[in-house]
Amino acid sequence: MKVKKILFYLLIGSIFLYCLFPFAWTLQTALKPAEEVFRLPVSYFPETVSLQNLGDVFTRRPFGRYVLNSLIAGGAATVLTVWAASILAFRLRAMDLRRAMRIQRWFLAGAILPPALLVIPVFIVMKQLALVNNYLSLILSYTALNLPFALWMLHAAFRKLPRELDEAAVLDGFSSSAILYRIILPLSRPSLAVTAVLVFIFCWNEFILSLTLMPSQAMYTVPVGIALLSGASVYEIPWGEINAAVALTTIPIILVIAALQRWIIEGLTSGAVKG
Amino acid sequence: MAEIELKRISKGFLGGTVAALREMDLKIPDGAFTAVLGPSGCGKTTLLRIIAGLEQPDAGEVLIGGRVANHVPPPERNVAMVFQNYALYPHKRVFENIAIGLRLRRYPKEEIRAKVNEVSRILRIEDLMERYPKQLSGGQQQRVALARALVRKPEVFLLDEPLSNLDAQVRDSTRTELRKLFRELNATVLYVTHDQTEAMMMSDFLVVMDAGAIRQAGDPIHIYKEPGHRFVAEFIGTHRINTVAGRLENGRFKSTDGAIVLDTMIRKTGDVLMEIRPEHIAHGSREDITLEGETLLVEPMGPTNLVSVRVGENELKMFLSSPPRVGEPMRLSFSSRKAYFFEAQSGLRL
Amino acid sequence: MREPVAGISGIRTRGDLSMKTLILGSIILLFIPFLPLSANAQQFLRMVGPEDVGGAWGEVISRFHAQHPDIKVDYISGPWSTDERQNMYIRSFLGGDAFELVYMDVAWTAKFAAQGWLLPLDKWFPPEKREAFLPADIEAGFYGDHFYRVPVRTDVGVLYYRKDLMPYPPRTWEEFEAVCRQYADPPGRYCIVFQGMQYEGLVCNYLEYLWGAGGSPLDRDQNVLLDKAENVSALSFMKKVIDAGWAPRSVITFQEQQTLEFFEQGKALMMRNWPYAWTVLSRSPLERKVGIVPFIHQTGKEPAGTLGGWGLGMARTAKSPEAAWRFIEFASSSEAQKILHFRRGAVPTRRSLFQDEEILKESPHYRDLYEVLLKARPRPVHAEYPRISSILQKHVSAVLVGIESPRDAALRMDQSIEGVLKGKRRSWPGRLFLDYDLQKTLLNTLIFTAVSVPFEFLLGLVFALLINLPFRGRSLGRLAMLVPWALPTAVMAMAWQWMFNNPFGVVNDLLVRIGLLREPLDWLSTPEGAMFCAAFADVWKTTPFVTIILLAGLQTIPGALRESLTIDSAGKIAMFFHLYLPLLMPFIRVAFIFRIIHAAGIFDLMWVLTKGGPADTTRTLSLYIYDLAFRYDEVGYGLFLTGLFMICLILVSLLIVRLTTLQYERI
Numbered sequence A: 001m002k003v004k005k006i007l008f009y010l011l012i013g014s015i016f017l018y019c020l021f022p023f024a025w026t027l028q029t030a031l032k033p034a035e036e037v038f039r040l041p042v043s044y045f046p047e048t049v050s051l052q053n054l055g056d057v058f059t060r061r062p063f064g065r066y067v068l069n070s071l072i073a074g075g076a077a078t079v080l081t082v083w084a085a086s087i088l089a090f091r092l093r094a095m096d097l098r099r100a101m102r103i104q105r106w107f108l109a110g111a112i113l114p115p116a117l118l119v120i121p122v123f124i125v126m127k128q129l130a131l132v133n134n135y136l137s138l139i140l141s142y143t144a145l146n147l148p149f150a151l152w153m154l155h156a157a158f159r160k161l162p163r164e165l166d167e168a169a170v171l172d173g174f175s176s177s178a179i180l181y182r183i184i185l186p187l188s189r190p191s192l193a194v195t196a197v198l199v200f201i202f203c204w205n206e207f208i209l210s211l212t213l214m215p216s217q218a219m220y221t222v223p224v225g226i227a228l229l230s231g232a233s234v235y236e237i238p239w240g241e242i243n244a245a246v247a248l249t250t251i252p253i254i255l256v257i258a259a260l261q262r263w264i265i266e267g268l269t270s271g272a273v274k275g
Numbered sequence B: 001m002a003e004i005e006l007k008r009i010s011k012g013f014l015g016g017t018v019a020a021l022r023e024m025d026l027k028i029p030d031g032a033f034t035a036v037l038g039p040s041g042c043g044k045t046t047l048l049r050i051i052a053g054l055e056q057p058d059a060g061e062v063l064i065g066g067r068v069a070n071h072v073p074p075p076e077r078n079v080a081m082v083f084q085n086y087a088l089y090p091h092k093r094v095f096e097n098i099a100i101g102l103r104l105r106r107y108p109k110e111e112i113r114a115k116v117n118e119v120s121r122i123l124r125i126e127d128l129m130e131r132y133p134k135q136l137s138g139g140q141q142q143r144v145a146l147a148r149a150l151v152r153k154p155e156v157f158l159l160d161e162p163l164s165n166l167d168a169q170v171r172d173s174t175r176t177e178l179r180k181l182f183r184e185l186n187a188t189v190l191y192v193t194h195d196q197t198e199a200m201m202m203s204d205f206l207v208v209m210d211a212g213a214i215r216q217a218g219d220p221i222h223i224y225k226e227p228g229h230r231f232v233a234e235f236i237g238t239h240r241i242n243t244v245a246g247r248l249e250n251g252r253f254k255s256t257d258g259a260i261v262l263d264t265m266i267r268k269t270g271d272v273l274m275e276i277r278p279e280h281i282a283h284g285s286r287e288d289i290t291l292e293g294e295t296l297l298v299e300p301m302g303p304t305n306l307v308s309v310r311v312g313e314n315e316l317k318m319f320l321s322s323p324p325r326v327g328e329p330m331r332l333s334f335s336s337r338k339a340y341f342f343e344a345q346s347g348l349r350l
Numbered sequence C: 001m002r003e004p005v006a007g008i009s010g011i012r013t014r015g016d017l018s019m020k021t022l023i024l025g026s027i028i029l030l031f032i033p034f035l036p037l038s039a040n041a042q043q044f045l046r047m048v049g050p051e052d053v054g055g056a057w058g059e060v061i062s063r064f065h066a067q068h069p070d071i072k073v074d075y076i077s078g079p080w081s082t083d084e085r086q087n088m089y090i091r092s093f094l095g096g097d098a099f100e101l102v103y104m105d106v107a108w109t110a111k112f113a114a115q116g117w118l119l120p121l122d123k124w125f126p127p128e129k130r131e132a133f134l135p136a137d138i139e140a141g142f143y144g145d146h147f148y149r150v151p152v153r154t155d156v157g158v159l160y161y162r163k164d165l166m167p168y169p170p171r172t173w174e175e176f177e178a179v180c181r182q183y184a185d186p187p188g189r190y191c192i193v194f195q196g197m198q199y200e201g202l203v204c205n206y207l208e209y210l211w212g213a214g215g216s217p218l219d220r221d222q223n224v225l226l227d228k229a230e231n232v233s234a235l236s237f238m239k240k241v242i243d244a245g246w247a248p249r250s251v252i253t254f255q256e257q258q259t260l261e262f263f264e265q266g267k268a269l270m271m272r273n274w275p276y277a278w279t280v281l282s283r284s285p286l287e288r289k290v291g292i293v294p295f296i297h298q299t300g301k302e303p304a305g306t307l308g309g310w311g312l313g314m315a316r317t318a319k320s321p322e323a324a325w326r327f328i329e330f331a332s333s334s335e336a337q338k339i340l341h342f343r344r345g346a347v348p349t350r351r352s353l354f355q356d357e358e359i360l361k362e363s364p365h366y367r368d369l370y371e372v373l374l375k376a377r378p379r380p381v382h383a384e385y386p387r388i389s390s391i392l393q394k395h396v397s398a399v400l401v402g403i404e405s406p407r408d409a410a411l412r413m414d415q416s417i418e419g420v421l422k423g424k425r426r427s428w429p430g431r432l433f434l435d436y437d438l439q440k441t442l443l444n445t446l447i448f449t450a451v452s453v454p455f456e457f458l459l460g461l462v463f464a465l466l467i468n469l470p471f472r473g474r475s476l477g478r479l480a481m482l483v484p485w486a487l488p489t490a491v492m493a494m495a496w497q498w499m500f501n502n503p504f505g506v507v508n509d510l511l512v513r514i515g516l517l518r519e520p521l522d523w524l525s526t527p528e529g530a531m532f533c534a535a536f537a538d539v540w541k542t543t544p545f546v547t548i549i550l551l552a553g554l555q556t557i558p559g560a561l562r563e564s565l566t567i568d569s570a571g572k573i574a575m576f577f578h579l580y581l582p583l584l585m586p587f588i589r590v591a592f593i594f595r596i597i598h599a600a601g602i603f604d605l606m607w608v609l610t611k612g613g614p615a616d617t618t619r620t621l622s623l624y625i626y627d628l629a630f631r632y633d634e635v636g637y638g639l640f641l642t643g644l645f646m647i648c649l650i651l652v653s654l655l656i657v658r659l660t661t662l663q664y665e666r667i
């Protein structure tokens, strides 16, 4: 019994390590001073902790600019996505479940395509609209890309609210949009938050569209900036700075995920139960 | 086939904050059709699960057939359980649902087929063998669940409210069927229900539970006639028993308002409750204790009526086929031997 | 209070209203263009070059600013990799906001000009001005009848050798072999280092062997000549150089920089590189120990060096061509070229500078170099050059890595280039069968999917079953699960690249410490290693997704079913097959389809982690289609392939649905 338990925890522990190790390694590399990064044998704990790399990313590279770009594109897309999705989800909630589910499935079927297959048509359209190198191109395509997911989450959340609520509100003279904005949305605040956070993370992480739609360096988002920070060879790549940038990009995500993990799991799994 | 005995069983949930069973002692005679009766949340399901081995008691011993079974894993206890909502495997056809227990015990194919066919004939579900649970009605599902339990011929059957999901009519017919079936099998059956009519009608042995403890166990008629505890008296019976608070002094009971006074054989002094069933109160002065009162309410119940009468500050209910009008004065009487007295504090029968 | 009826009818109209706002809002948003953040002042010019290490361009630009205060030139530091900078330019042309000044390699000119992205410079740069420049450089500035690129610095492949270690430099392949046998002593001292990584530089190296063997990729009429014996012997010789241990195996990861560092450390007798290396070497301990000669050739054939070099052109869309010309003129002037020479070691393109006292004082070798330069040969001038080059890169790399034999490689090069040149003239469906890249990348995609998806499922299932158990610290476990899922793939690909680094990566270090490896492996530069890394990183990244879906599925299985089966004496394994697997099937199916589609469409991870290399062994279909659209400018064909790909994925999904839908789900 004891042995079994120890084995079990060893197993869980190794899963834990497996999941977190790459991040932890990045962090420890980021905190090493430049000389220690390229020293053999590899040191597992930085001998001296240095914030040099973290600072360099901002002073020697336009990392701040990339962050700003990501925040603008991701933030606007998130707001737009959640807004559009809540209106659509509200509509779906008014339908009977079977029909709503059918519509939702179509949305999701569209979302299952990998962005690599969408990038060419999206680029052509954005070029026609003269939106290349413009935040709007990312905002619009991110919204379209994440709408199905947001709809799925919010629809599941809205369905949980009893229908009597709206009926009572109608009797009290609320209009339909007032029901949405004054009753449904405030009551679904946790789900809205989780949806918004996840959509923002997806936007923050997106690569191929941003690589294509924002070709000028001043418009790079964080992932593109980091990926292009490399030279193509082994010795001249500023690994210290790259790791610093990676760490800076991922830490906020991990913090947010940690803060919201219970709701995230709940939201993701409860949506799945219905779908 | 097997006698079940529980010795000082305790079980708590949520780190002991919820006590589902408290030091429970119980001995179920071999081959008895036992009904376990109690209000929702009193620990009935927990009791079954502990006997089945799905739950480990925090303290105490479970004996099956005279052997301590605490550490015997469920499959080896030779029990079968029918779950509250049947727990049929949605992905298996009816035949497979019934056969799975035998399959996992590696019975030969021929034998499985023969056994499944036999039970399905008994339960009259031969025609449903190729269906999936989703394609069955509630009553059919319930019979499949029973068949699954029966096919293994276990020593003990544990049935957790098997009829609660059925509508009244199907429930009545299945109830009699079940009773017949198990009487023929002569197996030890624990039958959980919170419907007391069902419990009274079906069982040879009745266990009344409340808040994780057994209030009374024994012959159902005896329990009805001689409730050992205030809870039992109030819980058992088609209609709620009349309760009058008062005081007992030198064998004489006097209600708190002084309106009801009677002599008893009980030599004890203290606050008590007198309880009398509505069916034991008669119109007029036929019995030894006669009271005057005023009609408060008449509730028609088909062939008879439930009449509430105010006597002093107490309200007594009784059955009358030809009721008086509301407000009319009423004379009623009952036999002092039919009245039960319980200690006000502990609820124990005096 | 309002009448209920009014309230209900209110719902109708207002409901439509919120729908309308949604549609209207999106339309408005579409048409209010955000102000682009990059300012577009009248006289604003941008150019992209590598990081301005010696500050040479900074100086050129500041002198130019001093003369022309009304013009502002912005030097954008692009990546070191030439290919990457070319892609930056191409994306900027395609995106409609082109960098005004096109600082381009000789090899780009034809393509850019053919696409109509460049403005011809004939007006400003008449023949009499051209005479001041080296003839090969001028020739390389033409496409068709127009002139597009003013040479700023020139380059030619040369052979450096250690004067102090060997008596004479080899001229032929035989002499080279003899020298290597006699003087080289690997691994302490190799015979030669060159640029063997899969990139444009590899083509430059390879062409020198090919020309040296008397071969050539295309003839004057653009017929492909690569299936000839010359090509096979050139490739065989290159392979021999590595297999015999004359060059270190790691040259397959080398670009110019590493080659130079290796040579500088005294670890090789000879080095193939560009003239800029001279400047670096003359400031190193090797000063005066190094000589320059033309590259080796087969006995009886002519030596040749690949013409390289950079020049400036201007985008057709440049708003103020006059200003741009002003800068081009200045940057190609003697003054600017001297700055670039002194600060950066750039070889000038003006003939006169080869007699310049100051320059000759610092670089006496220019006298010899001038002669080599006069014999420099340009790479094929063809609008499809980038594709030709990438095919050459891939197969030469494949030979060096040992994936292809020289003979196969020669044939495939020939076929693929034929395929590209002919395919351009064919209909798209007809092209499918000529398209060697398509077949190869499709195969890679299938391999990648077949390796990673099963592992993701196996692990995902195990994780889900474990994490679904009640245990202390469960929420910590779930958090850990979420982390890989939530982190950006492209960014973490960099982290993986670092972890698989040789020799500084932690993976190598751990494996060596445990004793599984005797010495660090160069994971990302062997085909199996790179595929393994990609699959490993992908499994790490996406297993949590599978886990989350399966976890959701597990939560739909009623506990009573499990308990009922327990009483029926099911063990853990029977429980899994009789209960979990069939009931999880709908969830498994969804996750499976999702994973198959996304693994087949993998882009981010590959693009960052391996770039499709080495030798295209990890180049997947998405990378190829992306290149078609954004590097080879074949948007139409790219879209066609995208469509086919999409249809295939849909068919595969439908097939999966059919095959995995159990009987009970159909009712």
Ligand SMILES: Nc1ncnc2c1ncn2[C@@H]1O[C@H](COP(=O)(O)OP(=O)(O)OP(=O)(O)O)[C@@H](O)[C@H]1O
Binding pocket: B013, B014, B018, B019, B020, B038, B039, B040, B041, B042, B043, B044, B045, B046, B047, B194
């Ligand atoms: N897994 C559990 N975790 C926490 N509390 C539990 C759990 N199972 C039962 N309980 C609590 O234990 C008590 C007894 O539960 P039990 O299910 O045995 O009641 P019951 O008599 O079967 O009720 P019902 O008639 O409603 O089925 C209840 O208070 C219940 O809330």
Ligand SMILES: [Mg+2]
Binding pocket: B044, B045, B046, B084, B160
């Ligand atoms: Mg229960």
